[in-house]
Amino acid sequence: MQVTETLNEGLKRGYTITVPASDLEAKVSQKLVEAQPDIEMKGFRKGKVPMALLKKQFGQRLMGESMQEAIDGAMGEHFEKSGERPAMQPKVEMANEDWKDGDDVVVSLSYEALPDVPEVDFSDVKIEKLTVEPAEADVQEALEGLAKNAxxxxxxxxxxxxxxxxxxxxxxxxxxxxxxxxxxxxxxxxxxxxxxxxxxxxxxxxxxxxxxxxxxxxxxxxxxxxxxxxxxxxxxxxxxxxxxxxDAKIDDEMAKQFGAESLEALKGQIKERLGAEYAGAARQVVKRQLLDQLDGLVTFDLPPSLVEAEANQVAHQLWHEENPDVQGHDHPEITPTEEHKSLAARRVRLGLLLAELGQKEKVEVTDAEMTQAIMTQARQYPGQEREFFEFIQKNQQAQQQLRAPLFEDKVIDLILDRAKVTDKAVTKEELQAEVEKLEEL
Missing domain, CATH: 3.10.50.40 (Chitinase A; domain 3)
Incomplete structure (x- = not known):
């Protein structure tokens, strides 16, 4: 088997893989020898069918299997030796389309390699974490809202x-x-x-x-x-x-309607919930700060195919947000703008950086974390939880969509542990203003 490089420009790679006809013939013969003892055919005892007859009967199918196995093996060996990882599914095409039995098999392999991501010193990253302590007025406002609903x-x-x-x-x-x-x-x-x-x-x-x-x-x-x-x-x-x-009175009886033992217990639950909401909002602000700084710290070549795919997705998503009445995909072709391409490049760059760091640090999403994420999502489909679980179990893409943000958050936490993070106490209104800025960007 021979692998010859035909293209090496930036991240673009091209190779010609030649599988000798003798190798293919040997693979087919080996498969027939292994299968012969179990094959029965009219006029012959089990395991006694002549090899020539077996080859005539099964040779073409086995030749196809052998070709695919040989090409897959050559690709696997190439990626293992080179250490390269394709950005997207490699393109494999027959180079000798007029191939006939007895000819060598020649295929062309092309792909874009994932770039080498440089090391980053996260100790220079400075993050200001906003903190909000739920005020008594906030708790009272929430109680009054519950009273209206009770x-x-x-x-x-x-x-x-x-x-x-x-x-x-x-x-x-x-x-x-x-x-x-x-x-x-x-x-x-x-x-x-x-x-x-x-x-x-x-x-x-x-x-x-x-x-x-x-x-x-x-x-x-x-x-x-x-x-x-x-x-x-x-x-x-x-x-x-x-x-x-x-109107419901704000007292112990009202608290019991919401599953609390007393009004004080309900206040404690509200304060805890508000604290979690504020922490979640502050997390969004911290994450944007961190990603903005990382985006300015690293520079490396990006696979054009990844950027193009991401730009198309960004453009498509934004178009549907601007046209909420259109639910399906029956709409004019959407062409990404330079702004879409710029945003896509940022997303791809940061995605590759976080993925590389996560891989080096052996960051993993546990089964328990995935189960918790699935349960959280399933609550959005009351009465259909079982169907949702079965859908996730059978759908690898859906699993990845749940796993990806969990993985990213764990890598973000890892970076924050190494960065310089300082707390800044702010009001609820100041935090809300910062969150609104994120939506404007």
Whole structure:
């Protein structure tokens, strides 16, 4: 097997790989010898089929396998010896398209190599980390927001209106006969919540406590209980209480609605949550500071194909952000601008730098970290968590999309450990202003 260099310009590489016909013939013969003991053919005992007949029957298929194995082996050996890593999938083409049995196989191999990334002294990197301590006013503001969302009701006099809560007993009948699941006592129903059959709640508007009312409705044609679908029903209702919405009091009882044992415990949870939110926002600012400095510290050649692919992705993403009504890809061709290309070059450069550092420092994303990331994502699909897990397990690209940011964050932490990081206490408003600057860039 012979490998001849044909191109070496910058990061572009080209090679011709020649696999002698004798090597291919030997591979095919070896495969036939290994398979012969297990082959049965009409007119011959198992393992006694003549080699010439086997070659005629299976030779072409085995020749194709042998060619692919030989080329893959040559490529693997080349990358191992050279130490080069292709930026994207190498391009492999047959050079002698008129190849026939008995000819040498000649293929052309071309790719862009990943560049050598220079060492960086991170001790010169200076980062200002913004810190915000949740204020009592912030906690109180959050409590007031929770109070507005904690729907409570207080007894009212007079008729029930839309938005009021009616507490009542009811018994449903179809064709004069009660049906399973059609009765309840002291049921609290908010009028206008659309939690009952269409038309049911509207008929309770105007009722008073102590009043009895027969509500006549029809079950929808697509009702989940097939024996009731499309049928007319009468619900005999006895109204016990009519209540109007009331603002929740900020006390222990309200805290219990949100799973806390007391108001003080709820305040502690809110303070912890706010602290985590502020820390997350501050992390974004720190990360941008760090990446901006790294971008100015390193310079090396970039694989044009990576930059081009990233520029196309940037342009496509920004176009969809400017045209949110277009969900699919049925739109005019999007041509990257110089601004897109500049941003793409920055992303590729920083991505290669972080990847190289992570590889040298043996940074790994653990199975536990991946599982946690998958669980976090799965919560966005309530009721479909199992399907999401199965999708991730079967999709390597989806796994990489989850793994990549975890890997990057671990490398960022590694750099921050070596950089000079100082804390700066700021207000919530000052932190928010810094975050908004990130969105403008």
């Amino acid at each position: 729907q409570t009701f207080e007894t009212k006099k007079g008729k029930a209106a839309k938005g009021d809560q009616v507490v009542f007993d009811f018994l449903g009948k179809v064709d004069g006969e009660p049906f399973e699941g059609g009765a309840a006592e002291d049921y609290p129903l908010v009028l206008g919540s659309n939690s009952f059959i269409p038309g049911f709640e509207d008929q309770l508007i105007g009722v008073k406590a102590g009043e009895e009312k027969a509500v006549e409705v029809s079950f929808p044609e697509d009702y989940q209980a097939e024996h009731l679908a499309g049928k007319a029903a009468v619900f005999d209702c006895t109204v016990k209480q009519v209540k109007k919405p009331a």
